[in-house]
Amino acid sequence: MKLNLLPQSVSKAGAARGMVVVALAMAVLGVLAAVFMTVTSDKMLADAKESAISKQKLAADAKATADQAEAQIAAATIITKNQKLAEAMNEHNRKYVDLYRDVLRYVPSYYRLESIRATPTGPGASSVTLVGYIESFRQYADLAIALWKIPDAMTVTRAGYQIDDASVQPLTESDQIGSAIKADETPLPSDPLARMEAMIAQAASEPRGFLNIGGFGTTDVTSPRGAMPGYSQVTMTVTMSRDIQTPDPRATIASGGGAPGPSGVAPGFGNVPGGGARR
Numbered sequence: 229m230k231l232n233l234l235p236q237s238v239s240k241a242g243a244a245r246g247m248v249v250v251a252l253a254m255a256v257l258g259v260l261a262a263v264f265m266t267v268t269s270d271k272m273l274a275d276a277k278e279s280a281i282s283k284q285k286l287a288a289d290a291k292a293t294a295d296q297a298e299a300q301i302a303a304a305t306i307i308t309k310n311q312k313l314a315e316a317m318n319e320h321n322r323k324y325v326d327l328y329r330d331v332l333r334y335v336p337s338y339y340r341l342e343s344i345r346a347t348p349t350g351p352g353a354s355s356v357t358l359v360g361y362i363e364s365f366r367q368y369a370d371l372a373i374a375l376w377k378i379p380d381a382m383t384v385t386r387a388g389y390q391i392d393d394a395s396v397q398p399l400t401e402s403d404q405i406g407s408a409i410k411a412d413e414t415p416l417p418s419d420p421l422a423r424m425e426a427m428i429a430q431a432a433s434e435p436r437g438f439l440n441i442g443g444f445g446t447t448d449v450t451s452p453r454g455a456m457p458g459y460s461q462v463t464m465t466v467t468m469s470r471d472i473q474t475p476d477p478r479a480t481i482a483s484g485g486g487a488p489g490p491s492g493v494a495p496g497f498g499n500v501p502g503g504g505a506r507r
Contacts, residue, residue: 323471327346327468327472330379330380331466339362339462342461348472354467354470354472355465356465356468358464361454368462372384381467386462397409
């Protein structure tokens with residue numbers, strides 16, 4: 229059995245000396261670490277300054293090249309602007325032709341076309357107006373359906389058809405048969421003799437000779453032929469998602485921009501069957 233006969237003050241003093249040694253060792257390590265970090269950071273700073281000084285000439289050369297390029301671009305602004313405007317105008321030359329060609333593919337043969345005109349209504353939109361002649365209300369309905377088949381069509385509106393079909397009128401005291409007549413005709417009486425007299429009077433009142441209806445039968449080839457008897461002039465308007473705005477040279481040159489601007493009056497084609505164009 230081993231007895232610890234030393235007083236507690238002696239054992240604590242030994243432990244304190246050990247802690248002092250450890251503290252001194254940590255202080256020395258801290259000083260060494262601080263010196264190492266100082267030396268290392270000074271070396272890194274010196275290397276960074278040396279690298280920056282070595283790259284200053286490259287940066288100056290790059291800036292000089294960029295300034296020269298900017299000066300050349302500024303000097304060529306007019307040339308570039310005119311080139312872009314010319315390219316836009318050349319590209320626009322076929323826009324109306326292509327639009328008319330695409331629309332005419334869907335115009336049925338029974339619609340005798342007199343004129344067609346396209347007008348830009350805004351960016352990416354245009355309106356095509358067709359004027360022609362049809363014979364019946366059925367063609368009036370079928371024509372709208374045919375124009376709805378145009379790929380870029382958004383709306384199709386129509387106007388101008390005049391109903392000229394015969395219809396059965398209500399029975400009257402003189403007409404007990406219910407004859408089919410047109411709107412501007414008088415019902416024929418049911419009595420055979422009175423009916424014959426009415427038909428004779430109607431035939432006698434009919435115009436005779438050359439009537440010159442719609443310009444048919446004349447030698448004038450400068451004017452378009454109008455509606456034949458029983459036909460109606462019909463105007464069809466198709467709104468399309470097609471951009472046909474023309475480049476604006478004056479606005480482009482004045483503003484220093486490129487490409488297209490708002491358009492003016494659109495060209496159109498009149499007397500389509502004869503091919504005469506008007507602007």
